[in-house]
Amino acid sequence: MTNLWNPITIGKLNLPHRLAMAPMTRSRALSDGTPGSLSAEYYAQRASLGLLISEGTQPSEDGQGYTMTPGIYTEKHIEGWRKVTDEVHAAGGYLFIQLMHAGRMSHPDNTPHHRKGVAPSAIAPGAEIFTPNGMMEIPVPRELSQTEIKETVEDFKKAAASAIKAGADGVEIHGANGYLIHQFFGENSNIRTDEYGGSVENRVRFAIEVTKAIVEEVGAERTGFRISPNAPFSKVDEGQSGPDLYRYLVEELKKLNLAYVHVMHGGDEELLRDIRTLWPNALLVNRPGRALEDIATDIDNGIADMAPIGAWALANPDFVERLKLNAPLNEPDKGTFFGGGSQGYVDYPALKK
Template identity: 70%
Template structure:
């Protein structure tokens, strides 16, 4: 695990260690999408992580899927995120805002404009979503026109600029977990017959065009990209073309010299090694089902450059210190992962030092 504590670079940033806080939806933003009052403290508490990647943050009204998720497309959003980035930087950390357009994984009750969700094709995921009225079936989305697609790309570009204006060190494009970009990649959610559907190249086109726009806007050194090959999340079935789309996409994205590629790894070892061989920039691998003892295994083997962690960092604001000392971890309160009252399950997890002082 020693390599985990060595320095590394992401873009132009020199990180103190190779642990990254993975993006995790917390549903604690204000109703207008501005980060909540405790959000600056939440992220600043975890600033000892080499890199913080924030919760999914919508680039537009159409991009919202969940209640109380944050946005980054209005002046109030920028002001709210500026408080977050200021506190993280003051604590010595670095932060990328994840840009997440959910596509069809939405409900009109959850969005500011209460309109039908948008997607590559008018195909519902066949799954429910939590709303203020409880769990409801996700309705059939509206198929994006080619003009809509260009507007959505502009929304991503503007959101990236807003993130930098808010003081973020960069953005991560969310191309994983069954959301909009992943919906373009997947066979069962994309039945288009135009240049955005059908072939391997066409299924990757939207992801590449979003990336190109953001790189033009804020620079490659401030741009990361996340994928989840083989994901079944949110009703996704990538089909037989899936691995080929990812290999093509990775090769194309590598041409932009991005800050990093973030892989949610679900078990296809051959594909992961092919991705590594075709990706010359830093690679973040979040290995599903990994044990705490194996947290640095991909770094040690040279397969990854950083190890993103989710729930462990959520429940342990001082995860870096605990791992270095071999101190037991807090257990996450599952009941407050996506909601809570004030600090409960959000900013009230005790640190190692606080626990030790209680015993004295």
Template identity: 75%
Template sequence: MTNLWRSTTVGSLKLSHRLAMAPMTRSRALPDGTPGNLSAEYYAQRASLGLLISEGTQPSDDGQGYLTTPGIYTNKHVEGWQKIADKVHAAGGYLFIQLMHAGRMSHPNNTPHHRQPVAPSAIAPGVQMFTANGKLDIPVPRELSRAEIKETVEDFRKAAAAAIKAGADGVEIHGANGYLIHQFFGENSNFRTDEYGGSIENRARFSIEVAKAVVKEIGADRTGFRISPGLPIGGIDEGRSGSDLYRYLIPKLADLNLAYIHVAHGGNDELLREIRSAWPNTLLVNRAGRPLEDIVVDIDAGLADIAPVGSWALANPDLVERLKLDAPLNEPDRATFYGGDSRGYTDYPTMDKQQKVKISHGK
């Protein structure tokens, strides 16, 4: 794993290694979307990972999809994220807040205004989601008007500004995993006949407008973008033109000189090689379900600069130290991934704490 410990950069940030914390929904915000009291401790515990990409954070009321996810569009939200940013920085890490508009991946029971979800087209994803009333079918969304699309771009811009005001080092635009931007990409989720639907150029238009607005507001070196080529999450089918859409999109984002692209890799290695070739800046690659011993494979192959880590980072606040020492890891407790209190959130032990417990028990 030698290459894992080489220094690198993201935008203007200097990182001492090639690991990062992947964005993970934890559903522990207050009802108004303000990050909960334990969130600052949770993120600061993991600061040794260097670059921390936050859980998906809605840029507006309409952007919320799941219960008790955080927002970044009110003064209270900014105050909550400021506490997190301050603690992360004090612990030596950097924080990028992921801006996630859920689009149709939502339910009226989960949002503050209880309105119908919005999307490029009035097409339900055909899946269920957890709500305050249990697991329910996601309803048919309302199609965004052209004016509302412009307003949503503005919501992303304002959220990016709020993130920087809160002390974050940057933002990651969530263009993946079945959420709003990805819904514009999908051939089966975008039936629009205006300039936001139909051709590859039109289906990519919204994502590029969001990226341009964010870059203009906070700077390219503070802006990342997440994609998930070929992943059928949230009922999305990119169709035969899916790979071609990314072949068009990546150079457009490269023209904006974004700090990084974050690929949730679905297994198309040929496309990943093309993205690597077309992308001049830092590339993050997260292969779902990869064994820990393969974490450096893409870096060794020159296909990635940074390897984001999800559940292993969740369960091991000192993951960097454990990997360097080849120490045993805590196992993630999936029952505590979403919602709840400190259990499965801030109570995973570090090696030091585990050693103290062994000593106190005479082991």
């Protein structure tokens, strides 16, 4: 794992190693979307990972999908995130806030305005979602008009500005995992016949418009983009054109000179190699289910520049130290992943108390 401990520069950030904390929904925000009182402690505990990518954070009321998830579109949100970024910086880490618009993966009971979710097309995902009233079927979303698409781009732009105002070192655009931007990519979730549907170029258009707006607002060096090729989260299927869609997307992102692209790997090794060839800046690759001994394999093979980790970081605030010492790892408690208080959030033991 020698290469894992080599320093790297992401945008303008000088990082001590090639690990990072992947974004993970924890559902512990206040009811108005302000980060909860324990959030600053949670992220600061994990500052030794260097680059921390926050849980998905809604850029608007329409962007909320789940209960108790944080937002970054009001002054209270900014104040709450400022406490988080201050603590992370004091502990020596950096924080990118992930901007996540859930799109159709929502329920009226989970949002401040109690409206249905929005999407490229009025197609329900055929899935259930947790609400204050238990598990509920996700209703058919409302199709966004072209005017509303432009307004949503503006929402992302304002949210990015708010993240920087809150002290974040950058933002990650969530274009993966079945949420709004990914829904535009899917052949089965986007059946539009206008300039945002049909061809690869059209289905990628919204993602590029969002990214350009954010780059203009906060700078390319403060902007990352996450994708999940060939991973049918929330039943979004890019179809046979999927590989070409991602090659085109990465080529377009390359023109914008983003700080990084973050891949949630879905198993298409040829496409991953093509992305590596096409993408000149930092490439983060997260392989679900990989063994601990394989954590540096993609870096050693030149496929990736960084290896973001999820559950290992959740359960081990001192993961970096444990990995260097080959020390045993805490087991994640899946029962406390979402919602609740300090248990399973900030009470995982470190090697040194």
